[in-house]
Amino acid sequence: MAIEVTPAVLPHLVVDDAAAAIDFYVKAFGATELGRVPGPGGKLIHAALTINGSTVMLNDDFPEFNDGKSTTPKALGGTPVTIHLTVTDVESKFEQAVEAGAEVVMPLEDQFWGDRYGMVRDPFGHQWSLGQPVREVSPEEIAAAMQNQQ
Template structure:
């Protein structure tokens, strides 16, 4: 029997307390838990949440599997990665994330590239941006705006 596989790109997050992260992503981003695989001690070796139509995989931190080093954003001093959500109601979604416990990194505002856009950091150190296209902007207009910055 062949398995039907659809090409996808899914972030896979490492967090301290994956069970709490699932609860946060459900509350903050309207995520839907797909499932979790716990070890006997309760730590999650795998979990998945659907957010905004995409799968986000996550697991608890297991330093014993990564040369004895934690790979969570706080242990690494932050993250260079931002997970972006394009939504149709960005003001409401941004506030929902903040109300759930996200920290504002960049306040929500209309941007020169045509989106209403802002960034938050979740309680586990991962950075999320939320954006809603509000007007069409050509690459020429974007380049002109950048040259005036």
């Protein structure tokens, strides 16, 4: 029997404490845990969640399998990646993340591209943006707004 595969792009996060990260994502973003695979010493070698209808994978940091280097955002001094959530009630979803322990990076504001948008950093160093489209904006309006930003 062949296994059906659905092509996808999924974020795969490395964290210092995967079990605590799962708990945080449940509280902050309403995640649903799909499963976890414990490894040596209780560290998780794999876990999967759904957040906002999409799958997110994560695992504990295993420097021993990465030339002795940690690959968590904290060990790297930050992250160049932002994971974006488009939501229908950005005010409550943003507040939920902050109440769960996320740090505000950029407060919620109406943006020139038509979204109410803000950014948070989770306790594990990963950055998340939350946005809700609030008005239609033409490409010309965006271009004009960009000119005014400079």
